[in-house]
Amino acid sequence: VSAQSSWVSGADGSGFGLGNLPYGAMRQPRCAPELVVRIGDKALRLSELAGGGLLDLPGVDPAAFHAPNLNPLLAAGRDAWRATRERLTELLAAGSTEIVDSGLAERALHELAGAELLMPVAIGDIIDMYSSIEHATSVGELFRPDEAPLTPNWRHMPLGYHGRAATVVVSGTDVVRPWGQHAPAPPDERPTFEPEDRLDFELELGFVVGGGPPMGTPIQPEDAAEHIFGFTLVNDWSARTLQRWEYQPLGPFLGKSFATSISPWIVPLDALEPFRVPNVPQVPPPLPHLRTDEPWGLDLDLEVELTPGGTGRGEVITRTNARGVYWNPAQQLIHAASNGSLMSPGDVIATGTISGAEPGSRGCMLELTRDGAEALTVGSVTRTFLEDGDTVTMRGSAGRGVDLVSLGEVTGIIVPRPSS
Amino acid sequence: VSAQSSWVSGADGSGFGLGNLPYGAMRQPRCAPELVVRIGDKALRLSELAGGGLLDLPGVDPAAFHAPNLNPLLAAGRDAWRATRERLTELLAAGSTEIVDSGLAERALHELAGAELLMPVAIGDIIDMYSSIEHATSVGELFRPDEAPLTPNWRHMPLGYHGRAATVVVSGTDVVRPWGQHAPAPPDERPTFEPEDRLDFELELGFVVGGGPPMGTPIQPEDAAEHIFGFTLVNDWSARTLQRWEYQPLGPFLGKSFATSISPWIVPLDALEPFRVPNVPQVPPPLPHLRTDEPWGLDLDLEVELTPGGTGRGEVITRTNARGVYWNPAQQLIHAASNGSLMSPGDVIATGTISGAEPGSRGCMLELTRDGAEALTVGSVTRTFLEDGDTVTMRGSAGRGVDLVSLGEVTGIIVPRPSS
Numbered sequence: 001v002s003a004q005s006s007w008v009s010g011a012d013g014s015g016f017g018l019g020n021l022p023y024g025a026m027r028q029p030r031c032a033p034e035l036v037v038r039i040g041d042k043a044l045r046l047s048e049l050a051g052g053g054l055l056d057l058p059g060v061d062p063a064a065f066h067a068p069n070l071n072p073l074l075a076a077g078r079d080a081w082r083a084t085r086e087r088l089t090e091l092l093a094a095g096s097t098e099i100v101d102s103g104l105a106e107r108a109l110h111e112l113a114g115a116e117l118l119m120p121v122a123i124g125d126i127i128d129m130y131s132s133i134e135h136a137t138s139v140g141e142l143f144r145p146d147e148a149p150l151t152p153n154w155r156h157m158p159l160g161y162h163g164r165a166a167t168v169v170v171s172g173t174d175v176v177r178p179w180g181q182h183a184p185a186p187p188d189e190r191p192t193f194e195p196e197d198r199l200d201f202e203l204e205l206g207f208v209v210g211g212g213p214p215m216g217t218p219i220q221p222e223d224a225a226e227h228i229f230g231f232t233l234v235n236d237w238s239a240r241t242l243q244r245w246e247y248q249p250l251g252p253f254l255g256k257s258f259a260t261s262i263s264p265w266i267v268p269l270d271a272l273e274p275f276r277v278p279n280v281p282q283v284p285p286p287l288p289h290l291r292t293d294e295p296w297g298l299d300l301d302l303e304v305e306l307t308p309g310g311t312g313r314g315e316v317i318t319r320t321n322a323r324g325v326y327w328n329p330a331q332q333l334i335h336a337a338s339n340g341s342l343m344s345p346g347d348v349i350a351t352g353t354i355s356g357a358e359p360g361s362r363g364c365m366l367e368l369t370r371d372g373a374e375a376l377t378v379g380s381v382t383r384t385f386l387e388d389g390d391t392v393t394m395r396g397s398a399g400r401g402v403d404l405v406s407l408g409e410v411t412g413i414i415v416p417r418p419s420s
Numbered sequence: 421v422s423a424q425s426s427w428v429s430g431a432d433g434s435g436f437g438l439g440n441l442p443y444g445a446m447r448q449p450r451c452a453p454e455l456v457v458r459i460g461d462k463a464l465r466l467s468e469l470a471g472g473g474l475l476d477l478p479g480v481d482p483a484a485f486h487a488p489n490l491n492p493l494l495a496a497g498r499d500a501w502r503a504t505r506e507r508l509t510e511l512l513a514a515g516s517t518e519i520v521d522s523g524l525a526e527r528a529l530h531e532l533a534g535a536e537l538l539m540p541v542a543i544g545d546i547i548d549m550y551s552s553i554e555h556a557t558s559v560g561e562l563f564r565p566d567e568a569p570l571t572p573n574w575r576h577m578p579l580g581y582h583g584r585a586a587t588v589v590v591s592g593t594d595v596v597r598p599w600g601q602h603a604p605a606p607p608d609e610r611p612t613f614e615p616e617d618r619l620d621f622e623l624e625l626g627f628v629v630g631g632g633p634p635m636g637t638p639i640q641p642e643d644a645a646e647h648i649f650g651f652t653l654v655n656d657w658s659a660r661t662l663q664r665w666e667y668q669p670l671g672p673f674l675g676k677s678f679a680t681s682i683s684p685w686i687v688p689l690d691a692l693e694p695f696r697v698p699n700v701p702q703v704p705p706p707l708p709h710l711r712t713d714e715p716w717g718l719d720l721d722l723e724v725e726l727t728p729g730g731t732g733r734g735e736v737i738t739r740t741n742a743r744g745v746y747w748n749p750a751q752q753l754i755h756a757a758s759n760g761s762l763m764s765p766g767d768v769i770a771t772g773t774i775s776g777a778e779p780g781s782r783g784c785m786l787e788l789t790r791d792g793a794e795a796l797t798v799g800s801v802t803r804t805f806l807e808d809g810d811t812v813t814m815r816g817s818a819g820r821g822v823d824l825v826s827l828g829e830v831t832g833i834i835v836p837r838p839s840s
Contacts, residue, residue, distance in 0.1 A: 125586050130670060144669075151668050156611050157601055161670040162582035162677070166545050166764045167635060176636030178759035181577055181707070191576050193707045193758075215587060215679075216596030216837060239759065248571050249563075250550060250581040251671020254759040257582070259635075287601070287613045338613070339598035339659065339674040340837060344586045417636060417760060 005094035008109065011040030015397055015406025019274075021088055022230070022265035022408070025069045025118040026110070033068035033118050038265055038408075039092055041112050048108040054091060054098060057083045070121050070229075070266060074210040074345035078226050081210070085270055117264035119170045120232070121208055124344040126168060126260070127336055128204075128236060128252075128352055129160040131327035135355040138367045143244060155284060158327035158335050160352075163236070164257035168348070171233075171263050171410040176417050177388060178258035180242030191245065198240035198372065199386040199414060203304050203363035203394055205322055205407075206234040206350035207329050208266050212343030219337040221292045224330035225269065227343060231298075231329075233263040233394050233410040234350045240366055240385070262348075263394075263410040271405055275299045275398035280326050289338060296328035300407070302354060302396045304363070308381045309389020309414075315378045318368060320361040322396075325351055388416045425514035428529065431460030435817055435826025439694075441508055442650070442685035442828070445489045445538040446530070453488035453538050458685055458828075459512055461532050468528040474511060474518060477503045490541050490649075490686060494630040494765035498646050501630070505690055537684035539590045540652070541628055544764040546588060547756055548624075548656055548676070548772055549580040551747035555775040558787045563664060575704060578747035578755050580772070583656070584677035588768070591653075591683050591830040596837050597808060598678040600662030611665065618660035618792065619806040619834060623724050623783035623814055625742055626654040626770035627749050628686050632763030639757040641712050644750035645689065647763060651718075651749075653683040653814050653830040654770045660786055660805070682768075683814075683830040691825055695719045695818035700746050709758060716748035720827070722774060722816045724783070728801045729809020729834075735798045738788060740781040742816075745771055808836045 006018045016022070016038045026043050027033045036043035049055045050065035060080045064072040073080065091098055099105050130136050133150070136159075140149025153159065169175075177199055181191040210229040212219055219227060236256060243255025277297040285291065300322040307314035327335075332349050353363040362368045365385050368376055372384035386392065391414075396407035426438045436442070436458045446463050447453045456463035469475045470485035480500045484492040493500065511518055519525050550556050553570070556579075560569030573579065589595075597619055601611040630649040632639055639647060656676060663675025697717040705711070720742040727734035747755075752769050773783040782788045785805050789796055792804035806812065811834075816827035 125584050127673075140669075152603075153601075153611075153665055153668070157666065159666065159670050159673070161673050162584055164545050164582055164761060165585070166762045166767065169635075176760050178761075179638070180759050181573075183572075190704065191573075191707065193709050196759075215589075218599070242759065245573055246577065246579065247669065247671070248573070249560075249667065249671065250579050251667070251669065251673075253547075253579070253581050253671075254756070254761065257756075257761045258759040284610065287611065289613050336674070336677075339600050339616075339662065339678040340596050341584060341598075341674065341677045342586045347586065 006039060006092045007094050007096060008039045008042060008092060013402050013404060014040050015404045016040055018089055018092055019403065020267060020271050020405045021085060022267040023070050024120045024264045027116045027118055035065060035067050035069060037088060043110045043112050043115060045108050045110055048104055052102050052104045054102060055087060057087055060084060069119065071346045074208065074229055077210060081229060081268065082270065085268060117170060120264060120266050121346050123165040123168050123348050124346045126163040126165050126348045126350065127160050128163045128350045129158050129327065129332050130352040131158045131325050131332060132352060132354050133326040134357050135353040135363060135367065138355065142366060142371045156286065157290065158332050160336065161251045163260060167257055168260045168262060171261055173261060173412060174415045175237055175259045175261065175412045176415055178239050178242065179417060180239055180254055181245055182241050183245040195417065196239035196242055200238040200240050200365045201304065201386065201392045202236040202238055202353040203302055203318065204234035204236050204350045204352060204354060205231055206262060206348045207231050209333065209343050209345065209347040209349065211345040212337055215342040216340040218340060219334050221330060221334055224292065224333050227333060228269050228329060230266040230268040231272065231407065232266050233396050233407050235261040235392060235394055235410050235412060236350060237261065238364065261410050261412045263408045265408045267405065267407055272298060272398060277323050279328050280324060282326065286331065290331050290334055292328060292330045296330045297323045299323045300396050300398045302394065305393045306378050306383065307391040308378050308383060309387055311379055311381060313379050314391065314393065317376055317378065318360060318362055320354055320356040320363060322354055324356060325354055386414050388414050390414050426459060426512045427514050427516060428459045428462060428512060433822050433824060434460050435824045436460055438509055438512055439823065440687060440691045440825045441505060442687040443490050444540045444684045447536045447538055455485060455487050455489060457508060463530045463532050463535060465528050465530055468524055472522050472524045474522060475507060477507055480504060489539065491766045494628065494649055497630060501649060501688065502690065505688060537590060540684060540686050541766050543585040543588050543768050544766045546583040546585050546768045546770065547580045548583045548770045549578050549747065549752050550772040551578050551745050551752060552772060552774050553746040554777050555773040555783060555787065558775065562786060562791045576706065577710065578752050580756065581671045583680060587677055588680045588682060591681055593681060593832060594835045595657055595679045595681065595832045596835055598659050598662065599837060600659055600674055601665055602661050603665040615837065616659035616662055620658040620660050620785045621724065621806065621812045622656040622658055622773040623722055623738065624654035624656050624770045624773060625651055626682060626768045627651050629753065629763050629765065629767040629769065631765040632757055635762040636760040638760060639754050641750060641754055644712065644753050647753060648689050648749060650686040650688040651692065651827065652686050653816050653827050655681040655812060655814055655830050655832060656770060657681065658784065681830050681832045683828045685828045687825065687827055692718060692818060697743050699748050700744060702746065706751065710751050710754055712748060712750045716750045717743045719743045720816050720818045722814065725813045726798050726803065727811040728798050728803060729807055731799055731801060733799050734811065734813065737796055737798065738780060738782055740774055740776040740783060742774055744776060745774055806834050808834050810834050
């Protein structure tokens with residue numbers, strides 16, 4: 001792979017060059033939210049291109065380019081996604097003068113510095129999977145030390161649960177520390193209700209779904225790519241003390257539902273094609289309806305930086321790669337639709353915590369600190385879980401140099417609940 | 421309580437008289453979906469009333485009456501709900517001639533027979549609780565026979581999980597039998613993937629939320645009524661074999677996500693005021709943030725009718741009452757928001773299966789047949805779980821005679837997955 005050049009200055013090699021072209025939503029002062037595509041450090045305003053007649057594409061309703069988010073384009077389907085991407089690539093490639101000749105360059109290319117980025121997608125349903133075997137094994141050991149860490153179903157299906165769509169927020173949104181019940185500490189017989197004391201992050205990838213077949217009809221493995229639009233970084237903030245007390249028998253609920261942060265950019269699957277790698281070998285092999293022949297592993301480097309409150313100095317506390325995730329995105333989607341459940345444009349499916357096998361590659365504090373038993377040293381301070389004022393920033397990218405494709409970052413600072 | 425009369429013929433005593441006035445969504449041929457209120461066997465078209473100048477209410481944006489569903493009115497808040505209800509009561513009360521005098525009677529009052537009813541609400545997030553102690557105890561006994569049926573957390577909080585909003589459908593929608601994994605049957609080591617063999621219904625109530633405080637801020641017990649708009653019947657279809665295999669450790673997922681049916685009418689909390697009864701005594705008393713002083717029990721009679729496929733003859737197979745539900749609706753809402761989670765207009769919180777203590781009052785087949793061990797006789801046939809062609813119809817109502825307030829019904833027929 002070798003990336004094409006763009007005429008937009010600074011784009012080549014920035015991670016947001018011609019090979020990426022991720023979608024986001026932006027709002028300028030006194031303006032409505034609008035759909036944009038990132039190129040270098042600029043936002044390309046699709047409504048301006050469409051208004052100027054540069055996005056007249058057969059089979060694509062231009063209303064999708066005047067929308068406040070990605071949802072109408074998601075609903076338009078893969079042919080529309082591909083046509084739009086090809087046209088944008090053409091317009092932004094080195095040598096193309098169409099945007100400049102149309103007199104649109106100034107209005108259509110907006111500096112990202114200072115722009116307000118919004119949720120790129122109006123999320124319908126969000127599913128959180130449990131697809132890293134390293135993570136599932138660790139959590140099993142910590143939460144259920146007397147049992148086998150993996151439940152008997154784990155190797156037969158990508159386990160998951162529905163999260164809360166209303167509390168998915170875009171990178172940069174403050175995260176209010178949740179309150180919750182803490183299990184009774186003997187000899188107390190009653191739980192307490194207080195600020196969560198084991199607040200955690202979870203490093204995840206999520207993909208945005210562009211709809212599916214009618215309700216009652218499953219998705220075939222070979223059709224998965226028709227329905228997977230693109231990827232984003234996900235921080236699935238987690239309240240561990242609350243989670244442990246509440247999660248039996250109905251699964252995670254309030255321990256997760258208070259906030260989930262995503263990066264502002266949805267990187268198209270098409271941009272990640274060069275970084276698709278073979279699937280993780282699965283033993284036993286999955287049932288036929290979950291078998292994926294195409295390579296669905298994603299060679300994406302991921303890292304988490306923690307900046308303890310008041311220090312102003314962050315350190316990367318974990319580095320891992322998405323290629324090791326046991327259940328791949330296609331399997332996650334196929335499984336979620338296998339019962340006939342409807343997939344809608346704007347649904348999101350997240351991987352669950354992505355952890356590597358080594359200590360420095362664990363995707364959450366629960367694992368990094370062995371549930372608080374081994375504090376992390378970050379600069380001059382230590383942390384077992386997140387304190388108020390701490391900032392967590394996740395980053396992801398594929399490739400290097402001119403071929404770099406960045407997922408951008410998702411960041412958030414922990415703040416205490418306002419007193420009432 | 422004694423109900424007022426309406427001038428609309430047939431309304432008094434029908435369960436949809438002046439004391440009810442539930443909201444729904446209707447579509448006429450070649451028309452857009454529209455918001456209506458049921459009176460007797462007619463749908464009152466709010467857009468016609470508003471267009472005719474009969475719904476000019478201080479503080480209520482008339483756009484809410486021209487909407488395709490209840491969501492804009494939900495977002496307008498309790499004062500708007502109350503003002504609208506008072507005005508509709510005034511317009512429909514015996515002696516009022518405003519609608520007739522305005523020449524709107526014919527256009528504004530549409531016969532329900534033959535009308536297409538749609539989802540009354542665009543659901544944001546749906547939560548399914550587990551708030552009947554009789555149901556939770558039975559399921560615990562059947563699913564975890566070697567453990568205490570109630571987990572240690574059960575009496576301290578209303579347990580719940582997020583369901584799938586995309587697959588909530590209105591009464592009358594066919595329910596396609598899900599396929600799913602069945603646990604390995606020794607000596608087999610692998611699960612199978614096949615049509616669910618233990619398809620079940622769950623008798624529930626749900627309430628529609630009209631938003632809440634900003635993200636990060638909980639709801640106080642005394643404010644719960646400000647955020648609870650009204651109630652609907654919910655059939656939380658359940659695939660028991662799949663559910664049992666998948667639900668540890670992340671809770672119900674595909675065993676529930678294939679379909680949830682609701683009745684077409686949202687009965688306002690205001691209509692149920694006369695039927696609010698004292699809360700179920702709770703031992704131990706809940707933590708202070710979950711204490712509700714107001715009576716939040718609901719004296720609502722509920723029943724389930726099963727019509728086996730091909731018989732054309734239904735029988736009521738369970739009768740119960742919602743007043744016995746351990747965790748009340750206010751507690752469910754307060755708990756769901758207690759961690760700071762955002763509540764949005766259009767969110768739905770369902771009770772979970774409502775079961776009484778007696779054999780004939782169980783809210784699902786799992787309990788009625790003791791997981792298939794004791795078949796039910798329905799007319800000339802027997803059933804352990806639902807067969808293709810079976811129809812399940814749930815009904816709910818409060819009061820009697822002229823004071824009857826009906827929740828209407830939610831019905832659905834089981835059909836096999838179409839062959840591909």
